[in-house]
Amino acid sequence: MALGPDSERPVSPAWGFSLTDWNEIYRSTFPDLVRFLHRKVWDDERARDLAQEAFVRALRHEPKRPRAWLFQVAANLAKDEARMVLRRKKHLALLKSERELESGSDPASELDERARWRLVKEALEGLSDRDRDVLLLWDAGQSYTEIAEHTGLAVGAIGTTLSRARKRLAENYREREEADVARR
Amino acid sequence: MSHVDEGALHAYLDGALDEYPTGQARRIRAHLERCERCAEALGEARQVREQAERILASPELNVAPPPLEELKRLARSSETAQRRTRPLAHRFGWAASVVLALGVGWMLRGGSVPVPPESVGRGAASMAAESGQAESAAQDAVAALVGSRETEALALDGARTQAPATSALPVAPEPMRAPSVEVAPVLVVGEDEALLDEVLSERVASVPPPAGALSRPDTDVAATEAAGAEPPAPAADDRSTSLSGADARVALSTRVDGASGLMGTGAFDRGRETMRAADRADDGEPGSLVVPGLEVLSIVWREEGVAPAGVRVLQRLDGGGELELIHLPEGFEPGLVAPPATGVTELVVPRDQGWLILRAALDEAALRELLRRLDEAPPM
Numbered sequence: 001m002a003l004g005p006d007s008e009r010p011v012s013p014a015w016g017f018s019l020t021d022w023n024e025i026y027r028s029t030f031p032d033l034v035r036f037l038h039r040k041v042w043d044d045e046r047a048r049d050l051a052q053e054a055f056v057r058a059l060r061h062e063p064k065r066p067r068a069w070l071f072q073v074a075a076n077l078a079k080d081e082a083r084m085v086l087r088r089k090k091h092l093a094l095l096k097s098e099r100e101l102e103s104g105s106d107p108a109s110e111l112d113e114r115a116r117w118r119l120v121k122e123a124l125e126g127l128s129d130r131d132r133d134v135l136l137l138w139d140a141g142q143s144y145t146e147i148a149e150h151t152g153l154a155v156g157a158i159g160t161t162l163s164r165a166r167k168r169l170a171e172n173y174r175e176r177e178e179a180d181v182a183r184r
Numbered sequence: 185m186s187h188v189d190e191g192a193l194h195a196y197l198d199g200a201l202d203e204y205p206t207g208q209a210r211r212i213r214a215h216l217e218r219c220e221r222c223a224e225a226l227g228e229a230r231q232v233r234e235q236a237e238r239i240l241a242s243p244e245l246n247v248a249p250p251p252l253e254e255l256k257r258l259a260r261s262s263e264t265a266q267r268r269t270r271p272l273a274h275r276f277g278w279a280a281s282v283v284l285a286l287g288v289g290w291m292l293r294g295g296s297v298p299v300p301p302e303s304v305g306r307g308a309a310s311m312a313a314e315s316g317q318a319e320s321a322a323q324d325a326v327a328a329l330v331g332s333r334e335t336e337a338l339a340l341d342g343a344r345t346q347a348p349a350t351s352a353l354p355v356a357p358e359p360m361r362a363p364s365v366e367v368a369p370v371l372v373v374g375e376d377e378a379l380l381d382e383v384l385s386e387r388v389a390s391v392p393p394p395a396g397a398l399s400r401p402d403t404d405v406a407a408t409e410a411a412g413a414e415p416p417a418p419a420a421d422d423r424s425t426s427l428s429g430a431d432a433r434v435a436l437s438t439r440v441d442g443a444s445g446l447m448g449t450g451a452f453d454r455g456r457e458t459m460r461a462a463d464r465a466d467d468g469e470p471g472s473l474v475v476p477g478l479e480v481l482s483i484v485w486r487e488e489g490v491a492p493a494g495v496r497v498l499q500r501l502d503g504g505g506e507l508e509l510i511h512l513p514e515g516f517e518p519g520l521v522a523p524p525a526t527g528v529t530e531l532v533v534p535r536d537q538g539w540l541i542l543r544a545a546l547d548e549a550a551l552r553e554l555l556r557r558l559d560e561a562p563p564m
Contacts, residue, residue, distance in 0.1 A: 023252060030249040039240070052255060059259035120239055139240050144200040155203050160191030162198070163229065166236035173239050 025066050026055065033074050036140030040078035042121055050077045068146050071137060075150070119180065123172035131165035138162055188212050188222045193229040473497045473509050473540075475554050476561045481506065501544060507554060510541040531555060 030051060037047035054074045063069035124132055130151065137147045144158040153161065188196075192212050195201050201209035216222050474480060478499040497509040524530045524543045531542040531551040542551050542558075 022256075026249065026252045026255075048249075052250060052258075055252075055255050056259045059256055123239065135236070135240075138198070144195065144198070144203045156205070156208075157191070159193070159195035159198070159200065160189070163190040163194040163232070166194070166232050169239055170232060170235040173235075 022059065022066075025070075029067055029070055030055070032141040033070055036071065036136055037074055037078055039124065039136050039139065040075070041081050042117070046081070050074060050081065053077060068149050071140070071142060071146070071150055075133070115180065119173055119176045122176050123169050126172040127165055127168055131161055131168065134158060134161045135165040135169065187219060188215055188225070190225070190229060193222075193226050194233060196226070197230055197233050473511050473558070474561070475499055475507065475509075475558045477557070478502070478507060501546070505545050508541075508543040509558075510543075511535070511538060512541070513538040 033051040033054060034044070034047045037050045038044055041047055041050065051074065054070050054077060057073055058066055058070050061069075124135075127135065130153075133151055134147055134153070137150055138158075142150070144155050147153070147158050148155045192201070192204075195204065196212060196216065201212060204212075216226060473483075473495055474497060478501065481498040481500055482496075483498075484496045494513065495511045497511075499507045499509070501507050528543050528545050529548055529551055531548065533540045533542070533555060540555075542555055544551060544554070546554075
């Protein structure tokens with residue numbers, strides 16, 4: 001079943017008989033959702049867990065527009081996660097992510113990759129919340145219409161926001177990269 | 185038409201022009217075909233877009249999803265758990281509202297002045313304890329609605345125990361809210377069991393209580409602590425605050441938030457009868473945080489706005505001692521809860537709607553047995 005951003009699906013509240021094609025939604029959306037969440041929590045395992053949690057909730061609630069609903073819930077889960085980490089004043093997710101990279105087989109490339117991810121993270125953190133959200137939603141495969149629905153912006157404003165966010169991201173990344181090189 | 189703006193250029197590159205209002209996409213495309221300046225701008229936008237794509241490109245994430253059937257199973261089980269757990273907070277939540285409303289209404293009517301047992305000797309409360317100054321203390325209590333902020337749990341039983349460590353529950357993230365209107369602790373004590381049953385079964389919501397029905401001869405309905413006052417200390421020797429035996433029924437401490445309504449922390453010491461009464465007011469679902477056969481000592485819940493932020497149940501164990509059950513909803517983790525006291529074993533169990541923590545001075549096997557009884561608790 002093809003999915004469109006505005007697809008309205010008839011659903012049944014009864015478990016076990018849903019007219020929503022969850023197999024298709026799951027197949028097409030799960031990787032995007034993990035990607036989106038990864039750039040929010042910076043831990044691939046946690047991103048996967050949160051994506052699963054979002055799907056469990058979606059299966060329970062059977063929203064009429066599952067894809068948009070999933071991203072909304074995922075964004076909220078990521079926010080909760082961020083608040084919790086902040087409250088503990090620990091950057092567990094980041095550290096964990098670093099540990100996972102450390103366990104790989106090529107230390108040199110892993111070091112580079114880790115440094116790169118730190119730059120990406122910092123570059124993204126330099127964006128406004130809205131610009132970052134729009135950029136990450138686009139990066140996760142959301143359409144302009146879906147992003148507009150998620151953020152409350154007009155469809156026509158998405159391109160402008162993306163343009164600004166991309167520019168700022170590139171600038172932030174370049175500045176940090178240069179500072180990094182200068183430190184070495 | 186004027187030149188194409190940067191946003192539209194990015195939309196063009198993203199293949200999103202078709203999502204623009206009808207006609208606009210066609211005009212933009214036509215303009216781009218004939219305008220050199222915009223074609224050049226398009227090239228620059230393409231570079232920016234590609235830079236961003238490269239930056240965001242990541243090593244392949246291992247995103248192999250688990251079988252969908254597994255998630256469906258989880259969804260089904262969490263749906264069941266949700267049915268069993270949510271009513272607990274909700275039904276006591278409305279009970280808090282009802283009792284708070286009664287307490288505040290009582291004060292506003294200029295009736296007997298509320299005196300929380302713990303606050304005797306302090307500020308407005310000590311004034312209230314002196315009957316001659318009751319009116320003035322009532323005014324203070326009402327004035328405190330505007331300026332004070334405190335939530336203090338309490339559990340009243342025959343021994344007049346201090347509320348057991350609600351501080352063990354996590355403090356939820358501060359939600360966005362309008363400036364708070366806060367209420368000093370409001371304590372409502374009743375001796376009329378039938379009436380309290382009505383309170384708990386919601387019928388009282390539509391029937392004003394008869395004068396004196398919720399009062400004790402010496403304490404009546406009670407509140408309060410002046411704004412900013414320290415948490416009150418027990419005053420066991422003061423008769424006016426002595427809540428003992430069958431007279432001590434229900435105690436509540438509340439905080440009202442300007443934006444999100446009632447935040448309640450409450451304790452009920454009437455065991456399963458109370459719970460059954462409350463159950464009748466809801467949907468008949470049992471509280472899934474109560475081990476069958478053990479006396480319920482108190483139930484304390486915490487909310488942030490309208491969202492539950494934890495429920496804590498204390499039950500008396502058959503062999504003496506207490507079983508503590510804490511349910512943490514999604515968004516809270518067991519690591520946020522204060523660690524158990526020395527000698528107390530803790531069992532942390534993931535639940536579909538959060539976490540369940542069991543604590544008692546027992547060995548792990550005994551705790552697991554209690555967990556089994558909890559899980560197998562039949563509907564009441």
